[in-house]
Amino acid sequence: MVTNLGHSCFLLILKATTIYHKKKQMDNHIVAIGTSNPGEAIPQAKIGEFMAMAHGLGSEEKRKLQFIYRISGIESRFSVLSDFHFQNPEEFAFFPKNKSLEPFPSTKRRMEVFRNMAPGLAEKAISKCLEDSEVEASEVTHLILVSCTGMYAPGVEMEIIAKMGFANTIERYAIHFMGCYAAFNGIKLADRILKSQKNAKVLVLAVELCTIHFQKVYNEDNLLANALFGDGAAALMMMQSSHGLKIKDYQSQIFSDGDEDMAWNIGDHGFEMKLTKYVPELLDTGIQFLREKLEKRFFLEKIKHFAIHPGGTQILKKVEQALGIPWEQNRHAHHVLKSFGNMSSVSILFVFAAILQDPLVSGDVLSMGFGPGLTMETLLIEKKG
Numbered sequence: 109m110v111t112n113l114g115h116s117c118f119l120l121i122l123k124a125t126t127i128y129h130k131k132k133q134m135d136n137h138i139v140a141i142g143t144s145n146p147g148e149a150i151p152q153a154k155i156g157e158f159m160a161m162a163h164g165l166g167s168e169e170k171r172k173l174q175f176i177y178r179i180s181g182i183e184s185r186f187s188v189l190s191d192f193h194f195q196n197p198e199e200f201a202f203f204p205k206n207k208s209l210e211p212f213p214s215t216k217r218r219m220e221v222f223r224n225m226a227p228g229l230a231e232k233a234i235s236k237c238l239e240d241s242e243v244e245a246s247e248v249t250h251l252i253l254v255s256c257t258g259m260y261a262p263g264v265e266m267e268i269i270a271k272m273g274f275a276n277t278i279e280r281y282a283i284h285f286m287g288c289y290a291a292f293n294g295i296k297l298a299d300r301i302l303k304s305q306k307n308a309k310v311l312v313l314a315v316e317l318c319t320i321h322f323q324k325v326y327n328e329d330n331l332l333a334n335a336l337f338g339d340g341a342a343a344l345m346m347m348q349s350s351h352g353l354k355i356k357d358y359q360s361q362i363f364s365d366g367d368e369d370m371a372w373n374i375g376d377h378g379f380e381m382k383l384t385k386y387v388p389e390l391l392d393t394g395i396q397f398l399r400e401k402l403e404k405r406f407f408l409e410k411i412k413h414f415a416i417h418p419g420g421t422q423i424l425k426k427v428e429q430a431l432g433i434p435w436e437q438n439r440h441a442h443h444v445l446k447s448f449g450n451m452s453s454v455s456i457l458f459v460f461a462a463i464l465q466d467p468l469v470s471g472d473v474l475s476m477g478f479g480p481g482l483t484m485e486t487l488l489i490e491k492k493g
Contacts, residue, residue: 142236181421185338222258287479338449342457
């Protein structure tokens, strides 16, 4: 009798211990990421031909532009505008059918394109994310929208709630106009929600239509911006889990010296991007200055995998040099830049999606994103099976 009672107690203790450890292993994870792009990929060289025509460049300036496009590290990009496939204005669907592109499309006209095109692109990314996460739309408790290339009210997220079958009790948030690092803020917000509501299932959606803001004034800022940006959407599911990309730590840093070198303004003819050639140097200097702090916080010498925002080939090179890492440890960022260009806040989620699917990546991954301010966001994640 005593023996049986002792055995039963032992089994109860063992079961309780097992349940405790299972619960203890449940942390905030990105468990799935869905991505989408509009239309067919446009070769970078073809976009260069469009730009030369739109800017009205002579032969010498055209050669300079083509050189910049060749060394951009980009082979193709996507756009919701079919116009970038063509050089003949008669084939344009958005821009005026003349070489002067006048009257140049207003900000209102561009926002109409965003309102018409962004929801469909977002829905494709969300559908893939939900399928991979095995989470039903009705189970999603929070929706965080991230975008800096378009906004309206009630907003993209409201259209999605109805079409995707989300509950009408879902909590929604919008992070607008923060630039290329904005997805980091979405992830941090999701992490904080999950820390207060353990059973929450948080969907972070980033959708950017950068190419609708093409500017034809031929200056350095526009030349760089027009050479880099593309369109896309990505959705990630964050929840308590034991697999995926575990959220371990994060940190923000503002470099006030660069507040005039990366900026984003609303103009009469779209959003105007200021992106000077000094940004890579500023990031290099800033990271070198912060190297000791980053080492103490994130243990850099132990990290084998990196996910740097693919803002441009020079940015990737400078950050890799500052961190003292070979490009192979940041290869997914290079591949995303090569195939999609810089999709602003969406880009880093494409990099995370590639890491999530790569069986060769395990352990800690250090990610960095940059945007207006000049602001740097750092996120430490752990790839788990």
